[in-house]
Amino acid sequence: xxxxxxxxxxxxxxxxxxxxxxxxxxxxxxxxxxxxxxxxxxxxxxxxxxxxxxxxxxxxxxxxxxxxxxxxxxxxxxxxxxxxxxxxxxxxxxxxxxxxxxxxxxxxxxxxxxxxxxxxxxxxxxxxxxxxxxxxxxxxxxxxxxxxxxxxxxxxxxxxxxxxxxxxxxxxxxxxxxxxxxxxxxxxxxxxxxxxxxxxxxxxxxxxxxxxxxxxxxxxxxxxxxxxxxxxxxxxxxxxxxxxxxxxxxxxxxxxxxxxxxxxxxxxxxxxxxxxxxxxxxxxxxxxxxxxxxxxxxxxxxxxxxxxxxxxxxxxxxxxxxxxx
Amino acid sequence: xxxxxxxxxxxxxxxxxxxxxxxxxxxxxxxxxxxxxxxxxxxxxxxxxxxxxxxxxxxxxxxxxxxxxxxxxxxxxxxxxxxxxxxxxxxxxxxxxxxxxxxxxxxxxxxxxxxxxxxxxxxxxxxxxxxxxxxxxxxxxxxxxxxxxxxxxxxxxxxxxxxxxxxxxxxxxxxxxxxxxxxxxxxxxxxxxxxxxxxxxxxxxxxxxxxxxxxxxxxxxxxxxxxxxxxxxxxxxxxxxxxxxxxxxxxxxxxxxxxxxxxxxxxxxxxxxxxxxxxxxxxxxxxxxxxxxxxxxxxxxxxxxxxxxxxxxxxxxxxxxxxxx
Numbered sequence: 180x181x182x183x184x185x186x187x188x189x190x191x192x193x194x195x196x197x198x199x200x201x202x203x204x205x206x207x208x209x210x211x212x213x214x215x216x217x218x219x220x221x222x223x224x225x226x227x228x229x230x231x232x233x234x235x236x237x238x239x240x241x242x243x244x245x246x247x248x249x250x251x252x253x254x255x256x257x258x259x260x261x262x263x264x265x266x267x268x269x270x271x272x273x274x275x276x277x278x279x280x281x282x283x284x285x286x287x288x289x290x291x292x293x294x295x296x297x298x299x300x301x302x303x304x305x306x307x308x309x310x311x312x313x314x315x316x317x318x319x320x321x322x323x324x325x326x327x328x329x330x331x332x333x334x335x336x337x338x339x340x341x342x343x344x345x346x347x348x349x350x351x352x353x354x355x356x357x358x359x360x361x362x363x364x365x366x367x368x369x370x371x372x373x374x375x376x377x378x379x380x381x382x383x384x385x386x387x388x389x390x391x392x393x394x395x396x397x398x399x400x401x402x403x404x405x406x407x408x409x410x411x412x413x414x415x416x417x418x419x420x421x422x423x424x425x426x427x428x429x430x431x432x433x434x435x436x437x438x439x440x441x442x443x444x445x446x447x448x449x450x451x452x453x454x455x456x457x458x459x460x461x462x463x464x465x466x467x468x469x470x471x472x473x474x475x476x477x478x479x480x481x482x483x484x485x486x487x488x489x490x491x492x493x494x495x496x497x498x499x500x501x502x503x504x
Numbered sequence: 505x506x507x508x509x510x511x512x513x514x515x516x517x518x519x520x521x522x523x524x525x526x527x528x529x530x531x532x533x534x535x536x537x538x539x540x541x542x543x544x545x546x547x548x549x550x551x552x553x554x555x556x557x558x559x560x561x562x563x564x565x566x567x568x569x570x571x572x573x574x575x576x577x578x579x580x581x582x583x584x585x586x587x588x589x590x591x592x593x594x595x596x597x598x599x600x601x602x603x604x605x606x607x608x609x610x611x612x613x614x615x616x617x618x619x620x621x622x623x624x625x626x627x628x629x630x631x632x633x634x635x636x637x638x639x640x641x642x643x644x645x646x647x648x649x650x651x652x653x654x655x656x657x658x659x660x661x662x663x664x665x666x667x668x669x670x671x672x673x674x675x676x677x678x679x680x681x682x683x684x685x686x687x688x689x690x691x692x693x694x695x696x697x698x699x700x701x702x703x704x705x706x707x708x709x710x711x712x713x714x715x716x717x718x719x720x721x722x723x724x725x726x727x728x729x730x731x732x733x734x735x736x737x738x739x740x741x742x743x744x745x746x747x748x749x750x751x752x753x754x755x756x757x758x759x760x761x762x763x764x765x766x767x768x769x770x771x772x773x774x775x776x777x778x779x780x781x782x783x784x785x786x787x788x789x790x791x792x793x794x795x796x797x798x799x800x801x802x803x804x805x806x807x808x809x810x811x812x813x814x815x816x817x818x819x820x821x822x823x824x825x826x827x828x829x
Binding site: 326 | 591592595598599616617618619621622623624625626628629630631632633635636637638639640641642644645647648649651652654655656658659662
């Protein structure tokens with residue numbers, strides 16, 4: 180693993196001694212929150228939180244706050260952001276009827292739709308409760324606006340499903356809402372706890388670009404696989420009618436793809452064939468390049484911060500795209 | 505309609521001139537919030553909010569705050585509480601696979617599970633955003649704790665489904681979490697905006713009793729019907745395995761009911777027969793009496809407030825139980 184493509188674990192270790200310490204505090208809080216509501220929740224929410232992945236959003240918040248920020252409040256806000264993300268994952272699995280998430284059974288699969296919906300609601304509520312412990316009303320406005328936008332993005336995605344003609348602008352809007360907003364909220368909340376108001380806008384914009392890049396690369400990965408790295412089957416987006424940038428771009432180059440009726444893609448074998456066709460157009464490289472440009476711009480336009488904090492933010496930006504290289 | 509059994513509309517009109525004014529402001533806010541997120545949301549969330557019923561929770565908040573409280577903040581907090589309630593309704597319909605709510609098609613029925621889950625999430629997020637506009641972090645803690653408890657209550661109900669042996673204590677706990685907590689939050693938030701900290705505990709307790717009474721009577725109504733008043737079929741609780749106090753009490757009196765396997769109650773005709781059997785034991789009157797006692801105690805133990813506010817709180821307490829008489 181080169182310095183240009185660090186794992187998230189390596190980023191955590193390299194971004195300053197406060198980062199692993201606060202990330203550990205976030206884990207403690209998440210575990211306590213999941214365990215503090217009876218055995219049912221600790222099973223389902225615990226599983227979800229454990230399967231939640233790389234904790235990119237808490238990490239972004241912690242590095243945006245920087246070393247001088249009050250650790251307790253930073254950890255609480257970071258846990259809150261991750262709880263919103265976890266709630267969304269649980270509900271997304273309900274929406275998608277998904278049996279697996281990162282190779283593990285979903286709450287939906289182990290406990291059913293009712294439990295999954297209620298578990299998501301609970302994680303959602305705990306997010307605001309956690310932030311309200313130390314945050315002010317403005318912090319809560321930031322998180323609740325981001326959570327609203329996540330849901331709006333989800334609604335948009337459902338409304339657009341199976342429509343191969345959706346524009347790139349529409350796709351971007353959906354990515355802004357569904358993914359970038361929570362990255363932005365993480366960075367903005369961090370800024371408010373650390374470098375302060377002067378850095379808020381710039382760190383928000385940093386988060387937006389990193390979030391968009393993350394989504395673009397995620398959409399590439401759904402087409403390119405391999406499943407053993409992504410924990411899900413190739414072409415899941417195609418199978419649930421979600422049109423992403425690789426397909427939008429590939430349709431311009433391949434008339435057969437432009438004519439494709441998405442509803443005819445009904446099984447994983449056919450989805451895999453379409454993935455191959457998309458990859459053959461070169462669209463994946465195009466999207467990957469666009470994502471890397473977003474990350475490059477994000478790094479280039481950081482506000483005036485100390486060199487250690489800038490270095491940490493650069494590391495995180497690279498860490499976000501690491502798994503796609 | 506006698507003075508002892510007023511409609512909610514009559515309560516609103518009688519509880520002081522600020523009450524209809526603030527209730528109208530709440531409606532405006534809810535309409536604006538539902539309309540402010542694109543046509544999709546305005547359709548689905550608008551329908552849900554419109555079908556949301558009698559606005560008991562905002563009404564409780566407004567009368568708990570009293571006439572001297574700042575109207576703008578009271579209306580915002582009242583809208584926030586109603587949004588949490590609406591979000592819960594949308595998700596409950598997903599959980600229950602419900603096609604109708606108060607005689608109108610649910611979001612689930614008109615737009616599908618995915619839209620309904622996301623619409624609920626959005627209403628939920630908007631609730632916190634609305635409260636964060638004027639409220640402080642302590643207000644947000646109160647609402648987010650109540651929202652967590654609602655979800656815990658839902659989880660509990662799912663975990664207990666089909667278990668006819670559940671205790672009365674367990675049933676009460678579920679009612680506390682699923683229903684009373686949001687009534688309590690409404691009263692407490694009102695107290696904080698109006699009479700202040702000294703009245704918080706007592707108004708919280710008032711809300712708890714009213715909320716419990718409301719749930720007990722709702723559970724009676726599910727057994728007693730008639731559907732044209734409730735907007736849903738008799739025995740829906742039985743059909744989804746939810747054991748309520750009427751059945752718990754009736755099982756003690758009727759050995760046939762005590763032996764009943766809930767999973768054998770599979771269609772509305774059979775559910776109606778079981779409802780008749782429960783009613784025949786006299787359990788409904790018992791539960792109704794318990795509820796009315798809760799309301800009586802709630803009214804008797806109000807804190808020291810002005811006579812106009814006390815009268816308004818009494819009216820609301822009576823209004824909550826009106827539809828069951």
